[in-house]
Amino acid sequence: MTVPPGLVRRCLVQELLRLSRRVPKPSRVSGCGGGGVHAPGQFSTSCLVATKAKEFSKKKELSEKKLTRHFVDHRRVRLIAGSGGKGACSFLSEPRKEWGGPDGGNGGDGGSIVLKVDQQVKSLSLIAPVYRGENGVPGGSKNCYGRSASATYIRVPVGTIVKENGKTVADLSGHGEEYVAVFGGAGGKGNRFFLSNENRAPLTTTPGEKGQERVLQLELLTMAHAGLVGFPNAGKSSLLRAISNAKPAVAAYPFTTLNPHVGIVKYRDHEQVAVADIPGIIRGAHVNRGLGISFLRHIERCRFLLFVLDLSAAEPWSQLQDLRFELEQYEPGLSQRPQAIVANKMDLPEAQEKLAELRGREKQRVIPVSALTGYNTEELIMHLRQLYDGYLEAEERVGAKPMKW
Ligand SMILES: Nc1nc2c(ncn2[C@@H]2O[C@H](COP(=O)(O)OP(=O)(O)OP(=O)(O)O)[C@@H](O)[C@H]2O)c(=O)[nH]1
């Protein structure tokens, strides 16, 4: 039997009308739509739009400024210990014991602030500018002493140097080591304390002492095992991305990296080598040109160096000479640390020719890589391990504890 098309259309229209009558009234929705009044259709659409926007933002590369998780190696911190609680002034008065004498208790001591070394902490980025210790609790009647405040602990990485007005006051090099930076104030005395034969009803109490206050500079001596040293745009950040878990910003303009980033290269035997991406160095860095001296200081804190050269540059070997010169000017012997030369951007034309010339001029091992394509990064990772093992042996020979990540 054939059904006339007009009947089908009418049935469909009726069905749609019935469905539209069952659709609930537009209701107030919170969350996705921003809390306005929406019909269900609008609601889902706005969500979709939001999702799309989210996806888009996810794909965007974070700029160096927004990468807040960079490595922080020095901090100025103001520490104010807790004050002591004041002593109480009270007299015991009970039925049948109306003049029971003074019974004001002493206040509790203020809390000190302690710097404690924790192996798990790797940078000073979480250190706040100001810390205040807990105050002691005031004394109470009936000879109740106030509770002494507990100490505030600030966790710092291994190898933190504490300075005050430029003078070193503590060198925290071992896990668990503590340094009481500021002492809490002593609690005040209650009037019971002043009871004597001469004065049977003392009204005297003392307030708690103020906590100590200090401004300290925290500096991290150890930064990473290896430091990537090179001119701006040599591809240091790209290389760190290629060999480790770190995600420093990469861009085709100089001085993209403004703060050091540390990435970890993991090996199968659970050893971990920390590699630092250090901002680019230019000629005259030792007299504070470019980003200046502060980054030479970071290099000083690395146990071995990876000189990263841009093989697309006209004369990569002169870059190497300049880098070594700058390091020597900053600290004699710095350029002699265990090292490797990394010839980056091998995917570009002319790189092979330049590599041959570089190898002819240099006695050091040259590792050709391409951070962009990942070419030969395995050799670099293996060599990094050799440098690390050499460092462990050297530390053991002198009886020192090697820095482990
Ligand atoms: N072709 C090619 N380009 C590369 C390679 N490595 C890095 N680049 C490019 O070189 C440019 C600079 O790379 P970065 O990793 O930001 O260089 P950088 O040394 O960290 O630079 P600064 O942070 O400014 O010191 C970017 O455009 C990278 O894409 C490579 O192996 N081959």
Ligand SMILES: [Mg+2]
């Ligand atoms: Mg960089």
